[in-house]
Amino acid sequence: MLPVALMASFGFWAILRQRNAVQMDAQQRAGEIVQTWPIDFGRTAAMQLVALDGSKQGWLNYLRWGVSPWPNDSQRQQRLADGYQMTTITNDLADLKAAFPDWKQGEALPMVNFVLQTNGDVYDARLMPPNPPSWLSTMSTPQYEAWAALEAADFANRPAPEIGKLAGVFEQMEPPRDARVDAEFISLRADSRTDPATNAIIELSGFAGRHLTVLSDSGLPVSTLALAEALKRSHECGPTRALWMALNSEINAPDILAPALLDEAAELITNNIPLSQSVDAMKILLADKEMQNELSEAVRASGIPNGVITTNLWVGAMGQRWFCILQPVDVSFQTRVSNYPITITDVYTRVRCYPESLVTRAFAQALGTTRVTIPDYFSIGADLEGMPLVLPPPWNHCGTNLPVGNRLMWRNFQMTFTAGTFPEDMPSHPQFTLQVQLTNPGMLYARQRQIQLVFGLLIAFSALSALIGFIAALRSFRRQQALSEMKSNFVSSVSHELRAPIASVRLMAENLERGKVPDASRQGEYFGFIVQECRRLSSLIENVLDFSRIEQGRKQYELEPTDVAALARGTVKLMEPYAAEKGVRLEFNSSQPATCELNLDGRAIQQALVNLIDNAVKHSPKGETVTVGLEAVSLNSPLSTINLFVADHGPGIPPEEHGKIFERFYRLGSELRRETQGVGIGLSIVKHIIEAHGGHVRVQSSPGQGSRFTIELPANQK
């Protein structure tokens, strides 16, 4: 068993080692995948990220110049009539919809692009809460008093000429420029109230367009106040071109009142489709500005200083994370100082903000361009500037969660891009890492586990077979040992069985020969005894010879029609002297008709019957009766049998021995204490003979109850 145990352990060890090989294969596969990402993968990813910049700008321009202006504005009409531009817009919109499946066209696009001024405000947006203007605190006391008088008259709704006069007084005191514009506005507004609405609106809108940057004393731009007044007057005459132009410039650089102004403008429209489209477009443009504002707040809150900064960062705003790329831009403009033309250059910061969903989509698309698929047990983890990203399938098999699993291989890249909206190459070179992770080791090892199971079972089965073989060999060895013991007992039993009768036959024959038995009747007794013993001897020898033939497979039976009843009766007669000698009565008892013919080997059946009668007589106490009988069982059914039985009143056989007594050499009790004669082959010969005739031998017996052996011969075997 030791070599089997050693081989089995070696087998199991080898199977377990196989797991390491699978792990190494996975590692190698991960290495191959990483190798398929080209050197300039950073450029591909950057390209995918900025791919929609142009589309978004195109869409905003379309809203600004093609939808929001007054319906018969020439620029609007030109745009809408230009088939090429319209096709471009349609394509842009399709691209945007594909990238932002949740985006509805009436909303601002979650992708923001703005310019931060050196003071940290967003360029062209005045959405901060209003602050009192600086001119209010720089005025002299007389100037301030004149201003207060003008304001009080305006507040009290004094007549326009009175207000005009007070404004003139204030202007003559040479107040700061913005204060003068404010006074001019108060006077204009008072004047306009007596004008017809259409004229008033033209005046007010024109004023608003000329003074976009001037703040009133409340901190709100005067242009907005002028527009509010124009809107109020528009209720008298409905929407006008002048009003719409002022609204357009307000939305282009909105302030905190812009949403309310738009709502008021919407009230003016009744069933005018181009104008309601225009208001919707302005609402989207305004929402975009509001998003710019929110994101500029978030960028400022991150602590990144404004101005000449080149960096990129993640910020949280409007319920999601945004990746912002900051890039300085020089903005130069011409102006005049004391009538000398000069050029002023300001350094602003351009900020591009991409929502996380767009970033992950860009990575997924960039990976798609490599045309490499990954096995289901791997996921690709991406990390952009320290922010782990959840890529969509088929790159991530962990659903909406970050991939969890061993990082097998990874590679670092940086984004670079020199075209489109990044004319100077993506300046901050955002760093990112792509990694292959083993997210489903169960799946990887599933095949190997199957192989492990099959081989494990094979090894276990082989070891079990070896064990069973070993036990079987041990049992057969023990059986052979017992058999050889029984055989040697048999030889001594046979010798013993032969020696005693031969000795007595010889003694009697010698006495007769020497004339020591003169009495004729005594001589007859002697001769009878000699004949009897010789018959017993030849029966014993016959049994031994038959046994040897059976063992060698040479025993043959000659079947012929035989009268079983006559055969049984004859046998009983034959055995009677022997029984009488033992002091046992032998009787034949048949419930059958006198003849009962079957096809059988008469000699063999007789031998079987003799063996059974011999046993019965041997085991019967003196004076008892042994009954031999013949009976037919259900003669007319196909399973009918002719039964020959031999019953005695001997000591009986325990039920657990019933099977064993038919084995060769088997004898009850120990060799030393056995009282009956015998060699242990009688019943095995009976069994062989009867089974060769297609029948059975049965025994019914229990200790103290006697024994009944029955030979069952099939009745229909003619």
Ligand code: ADP
């Ligand atoms: P043996 O030559 O010992 O009789 P058998 O094969 O004829 O060998 O019988 C096997 C054993 O069965 C006997 O040793 C005996 O113990 C038991 N046996 C057989 N017939 C009887 C019987 N009629 N009554 C009690 N025991 C019996």
